[in-house]
Amino acid sequence: MQKSIKKYFPIFALPTLAAFTIGFIIPFLLGIYLSFCKFTTVTDAKFVGISNYFKIFSDKTFGHALWYTAVFTIVSVLLINVLAFTVAMLLTKGIKGTNIFRTVFFMPNLIGGIVLGYIWQLLLNGILAHFQKTLTYSSAYGFWGLVVLMCWQQIGYMMIIYISGIQNIPGELIEAAKIDGATNGQILRNVTIPMVMPSITICTFLTLTNGFKLFDQNLALTNGEPSNMSELLALNIYNTFYGRTGFEGVGQAKAVVFFILVALIAVGQNYLTRRKEVQQ
Amino acid sequence: MKKKLVSLMLAAAMAATMAAGCGTNNGGAGSNAGTDDKQTEDTDSSDDKEEAGNDSQAAASGDGAVYYLNFKPEQADQWKALAETYTEQTGVPVTVETAASGTYESTLKSEMAKDEAPTLFQVNGPVGLASWKDYCYDLKDSAVYKNLKSDDFALIADSGEVQGVAYVIETYGLIYNKKLLADYCALDGAKIKDASEINSFAKLKEVADDIQAKKDDLGIVGAFTSAGMDSSSDWRFKTHLANLPIYYEYEADGITSTDAIKGTYLDNYKNMWDLYITDSTVESTMLSSSTGEDAAAEFAMGEAVFYQNGTWAYNDIKDNEVADEDLGMMPIYIGVEGEENQGLCTGSENYWCVNKNASQEDIDATLAFMEWVITSDEGRTSFRDEMGFVTPFTTFTDEYQPANPLVAASQEDIDAGHKTVAWCFTTMPSENWKNGVGSALLEYAQGTGEWDAVVSAFVDGWASEVQEVSE
Numbered sequence: 154m155q156k157s158i159k160k161y162f163p164i165f166a167l168p169t170l171a172a173f174t175i176g177f178i179i180p181f182l183l184g185i186y187l188s189f190c191k192f193t194t195v196t197d198a199k200f201v202g203i204s205n206y207f208k209i210f211s212d213k214t215f216g217h218a219l220w221y222t223a224v225f226t227i228v229s230v231l232l233i234n235v236l237a238f239t240v241a242m243l244l245t246k247g248i249k250g251t252n253i254f255r256t257v258f259f260m261p262n263l264i265g266g267i268v269l270g271y272i273w274q275l276l277l278n279g280i281l282a283h284f285q286k287t288l289t290y291s292s293a294y295g296f297w298g299l300v301v302l303m304c305w306q307q308i309g310y311m312m313i314i315y316i317s318g319i320q321n322i323p324g325e326l327i328e329a330a331k332i333d334g335a336t337n338g339q340i341l342r343n344v345t346i347p348m349v350m351p352s353i354t355i356c357t358f359l360t361l362t363n364g365f366k367l368f369d370q371n372l373a374l375t376n377g378e379p380s381n382m383s384e385l386l387a388l389n390i391y392n393t394f395y396g397r398t399g400f401e402g403v404g405q406a407k408a409v410v411f412f413i414l415v416a417l418i419a420v421g422q423n424y425l426t427r428r429k430e431v432q433q
Numbered sequence: 434m435k436k437k438l439v440s441l442m443l444a445a446a447m448a449a450t451m452a453a454g455c456g457t458n459n460g461g462a463g464s465n466a467g468t469d470d471k472q473t474e475d476t477d478s479s480d481d482k483e484e485a486g487n488d489s490q491a492a493a494s495g496d497g498a499v500y501y502l503n504f505k506p507e508q509a510d511q512w513k514a515l516a517e518t519y520t521e522q523t524g525v526p527v528t529v530e531t532a533a534s535g536t537y538e539s540t541l542k543s544e545m546a547k548d549e550a551p552t553l554f555q556v557n558g559p560v561g562l563a564s565w566k567d568y569c570y571d572l573k574d575s576a577v578y579k580n581l582k583s584d585d586f587a588l589i590a591d592s593g594e595v596q597g598v599a600y601v602i603e604t605y606g607l608i609y610n611k612k613l614l615a616d617y618c619a620l621d622g623a624k625i626k627d628a629s630e631i632n633s634f635a636k637l638k639e640v641a642d643d644i645q646a647k648k649d650d651l652g653i654v655g656a657f658t659s660a661g662m663d664s665s666s667d668w669r670f671k672t673h674l675a676n677l678p679i680y681y682e683y684e685a686d687g688i689t690s691t692d693a694i695k696g697t698y699l700d701n702y703k704n705m706w707d708l709y710i711t712d713s714t715v716e717s718t719m720l721s722s723s724t725g726e727d728a729a730a731e732f733a734m735g736e737a738v739f740y741q742n743g744t745w746a747y748n749d750i751k752d753n754e755v756a757d758e759d760l761g762m763m764p765i766y767i768g769v770e771g772e773e774n775q776g777l778c779t780g781s782e783n784y785w786c787v788n789k790n791a792s793q794e795d796i797d798a799t800l801a802f803m804e805w806v807i808t809s810d811e812g813r814t815s816f817r818d819e820m821g822f823v824t825p826f827t828t829f830t831d832e833y834q835p836a837n838p839l840v841a842a843s844q845e846d847i848d849a850g851h852k853t854v855a856w857c858f859t860t861m862p863s864e865n866w867k868n869g870v871g872s873a874l875l876e877y878a879q880g881t882g883e884w885d886a887v888v889s890a891f892v893d894g895w896a897s898e899v900q901e902v903s904e
Contacts, residue, residue, distance in 0.1 A: 193542065193545070193564050193565065193567075193568075194542055194543075194545040194546035195546045196545075196546045197567075278722055282719070285716045285718045285719060286718055286719070287718070287719055287721050287722035288721075288722065289721035289722055290718060290721055290879060290881070291881060376664065378721055378872075378875075379721055379872055379875055379876060379881075380869075380872030380873070380875075380876065381868075381872070395538060395539035395542065396538075396539075396864060396865065396868075397863065397864065397865050398538075398560075398561075398563065398564040398863060398864065398902065399564065399901070399902055401542075
């Protein structure tokens with residue numbers, strides 16, 4: 154057995170490895186190199202050192218996008234997880250039509266971000282029109298619009314993860330707690346939540362990185378209007394790269410900073426929530 | 434054993450996908466089935482280019498291929514049809530791609546980085562040229578340059594290199610509905626008796642305000658179409674309307690471009706913008722999501738009298754409520770002294786450039802294609818009938834002028850002896866500057882910002898953008 158694994162290792166690993174190299178490692182390294190260059194198209198880059206990185210800090214929109222993204226991520230992570238967990242709790246109580254509910258809640262996740270963005274733009278603008286306003290009237294409208302959209306899209310997905318976590322809790326634990334006279338609140342706090350910690354790790358990780366990397370929905374819903382005030386980081390990078398002549402390198406530099414940021418946050422979050430997980 | 438077989442098949446499937454993936458990337462030597470990632474109309478042409486020499490079709494038609502990245506979505510289909518005709522006649526493959534509205538620069542950037550880069554592309558003027566000048570083939574000896582009516586329509590570097598050639602001349606102003614305006618003139622207490630009486634900002638404002646007050650009598654929604662600040666429409670104001678204060682400042686100072694705009698005529702700009710957003714079909718708080726289509730539809734359906742746009746808008750408004758003979762165009766008066774003689778704004782922001790990094794065969798093929806477009810009957814009739822272009826080429830004699838009533842209106846304006854306003858907006862420092870002004874305009878319009886912000890975006894933004902871009 155051991156021997157045959159060795160023998161077939163290249164057959165199994167090589168295609169994926171090659172795909173990973175072509176699709177990820179090479180563009181990634183090229184991207185880092187380009188962040189030190191001045192260029193119009195990626196094939197004629199000229200090395201200029203770290204001046205691109207200095208330009209990031211003189212760009213006010215980047216700071217704003219960073220702050221705006223951070224707030225958005227915090228709000229959306231909290232809302233999505235709390236709501237998804239609540240829905241998961243409700244749908245594990247064995248009420249009638251559970252499967253239908255689960256399916257319905259999960260469905261928004263099957264629609265692509267751009268499409269969702271335009272659908273919600275229509276819906277929200279339709280409501281705001283009664284007040285003679287539109288989504289792009291101010292960045293607050295865009296912000297809450299985006300939060301609503303993301304909740305709608307992601308709650309179903311996170312709910313599925315929570316449901317599987319909740320279903321994995323051994324029945325005798327809860328039974329024992331009940332016999333000991335624990336209230337529902339105590340069961341939730343001391344049994345259920347610690348037992349679904351792995352799910353919480355995954356869900357916070359997913360919502361956190363999704364929030365930070367959000368692009369399609371932002372592009373379709375408000376496109377950063379008004380005045381780039383509803384622009385999240387990813388869109389800001391895109392607009393810098395494509396929207397400003399001579400700023401392609403700066404866009405790349407922003408992307409590198411963005412990568413480091415997301416990596417740090419994701420690793421940190423993983424470490425923090427992992428510690429809280431209990432072995433079953 | 435069975436398990437082994439399954440895993441082997443899986444691995445084979447994976448390997449096959451990989452191979453297929455690589456195959457498409459490399460142009461799939463020998464495979465004609467390879468789908469092209471650019472979704473070209475005729476997939477063959479790009480394959481031919483790669484395989485020139487060993488492909489019989491390419492060999493028969495001589496070397497070289499043309500790949501035109503078209504800027505104007507309005508004419509996407511017409512260009513494709515024209516390219517097909519050319520391929521039928523000469524056998525030279527011509528691919529025409531059109532970037533979606535507002536994405537030309539980003540499309541060009543990614544297309545240029547490919548092996549099969551566009552051989553023919555567009556820049557929008559001196560500022561657009563700045564980022565692409567290293568890619569421009571010298572067109573000095575080309576037929577398109579030699580047939581140009583004047584050097585004003587070419588982008589010529591200090592070294593004398595002809596880097597770009599304009600292929601269409603356009604005119605914009607205040608398009609108006611002659612019938613609705615006549616209806617207004619017939620009303621009791623109308624401020625004017627004939628449309629020709631409007632020859633200054635004061636008069637225009639008087640009339641527009643009055644039309645707005647009597648909109649129910651006239652059966653319209655507003656005097657002006659919505660001044661939408663969605664990206665499909667905001668260029669009408671942050672670029673085209675902004676041209677007028679810049680033009681007058683350049684005139685007053687006797688210059689043609691500047692590193693630091695003074696904003697002498699910004700108050701006039703404000704007056705005009707106020708007029709647009711007050712005497713409008715929509716509440717000014719709704720402007721951020723109003724699109725170019727909205728404005729075109731309002732005008733085409735006879736809901737508004739005035740519509741700031743240009744000759745290119747004819748395609749969007751024809752065959753609707755507004756009859757062709759009711760289409761008129763008047764200059765955009767912003768209240769500058771002596772504006773009675775001001776004409777419409779005429780110029781070009783569509784310059785053809787040939788990619789000098791393409792192979793010599795492709796460059797030759799491209800130049801031949803361009804020549805064919807402006808000299809052949811097919812090319813010229815397509816320009817006249819389908820695309821409706823007015824061109825700066827001598828080959829377009831009188832019978833090749835398009836039947837576009839807005840073009841006729843611009844000719845009338847010139848005949849009336851008005852002084853044409855140049856397109857100074859091609860000297861605006863960058864797209865980012867325009868966006869800054871546009872955002873400030875919007876915030877001012879919806880009441881969330883002050884006019885000072887527009888002034889600052891206009892004047893300070895100009896200086897800082899010039900500096901950043903030159904770095």
